[in-house]
Amino acid sequence: MFRFHPRAPHAALRGLVRGLWHYEETRAAPQGRREMPCAEAVLLINLGPPIGVAWPDPTAETRFDTAAGFLARPHPAPARSFMQGSQRGLQVMLTPLGAERLLRCPISGVPAQFLDLRDTLGRDGASLAARLAETVDPETCLDLLEAELLRRLAGDPPADAVAEAWMRIEASAGRIGIGAMARDLGLSRQTLVRRFQARTGLTPKLAARLQRFTGVIARLPEVPEAGWAGLAAEAGFADQSHLIREVRAFTGLPPAALLRKRLPDGLGFAE
Structure with missing residues (x-):
């Protein structure tokens, strides 16, 4: 049994949140998954029994108990997840600029490892996760999490060359030429690459490759x-x-x- 409750991100989160959903799964036996690489940062809040996730080291599993969670920066290699038979949680796919707004710092400054929920959502993160774990209705869970995202990501998304480059790469599903895009934005290719990587942790070319790869997986x-x-x-x-x-x-x-x-x-x- 798998129940998937997606929600279209609020208009105010455009360019910051790519996807938002509640999930619940029950299987007759433990299940391991190979989680696909992506150009987005993953925010996950576990609301059910403990789960394990291995990333970036595929042999080092981290356990996340009920009402625990993490933020993982964009990753060009697969992760591995493990459940004992059932799981429930919330997942948010944040663009690198969305993660930057959430953390109040560029995602490139986050180590390539899990960032604890408290470090991601601040001191209110643990209490929010506990409240979510006690909430059975998926829509109510999504309401609570979306309200927190709107509070933390309040204001207009950044309007600069890096944000515009990200939106163009995303809108084209990775089919855009990086050199031509840089010229169109009034930058040299090298300048765009340097600024983009400093903010997102990815080069524009790698971001485009990951977007094309996501299209294949879909x-x-x-x-x-x-x-x-x-x-x-x-x-x-x-x-x-x-x-x-x-x-x-x-x-x-x-x-x-x-x-x-x-x-x-x-x-x-x-x-």
Whole structure:
């Protein structure tokens, strides 16, 4: 059993929050998953039994108890998650600029490891998580979390070259030329790369690659009728070989092997 309750981010969170959802899962046996790389920071609050997550070291599992959670910066390598049979939680996908607003500092300054919920949401984080864990209704949980995000991310999103570059990369699903975009923004390529990496922890090229990769994962429930070459064209890759190289680079597996690891109900990839 898996119940997924997504919510479209509030208009005031545009450019800061990519996705927001409540989830609840029950399985007959423990389950390990290979979590896909992404260009967003992941904020997770565990509301159910303890779970384990391994990132960036795939062999070092961190346990998160009920009403605990973390922020993980954008990561170009898979993470691993483990549940004993059931789990419940809230997940927010923050753009790097959203994470910057939440933390009051650039996400590039956050170590490549889990940032504790208290360090992410401040001293009110623990009390909010405890209240969420006691709340059964998914919509009420989402209301509470969205209100906290709106409070912490209040005001207009930043309007600068880095923010504009991020929005263009995201809007194009990673198909934009970085050099041409830099010129259009009135910057040299080197200046854009330097400023973008200082704020997001990613180069513009890596951010675009991750966006294209995310597009592949979204289209991966089954091999398209046109085959891998058709999927490569749909997702903005030069050709089938380019797609295979990128999927292998981000997951350690070629697309066909990754597809074989997809869980029967389509809810992620088995570890």
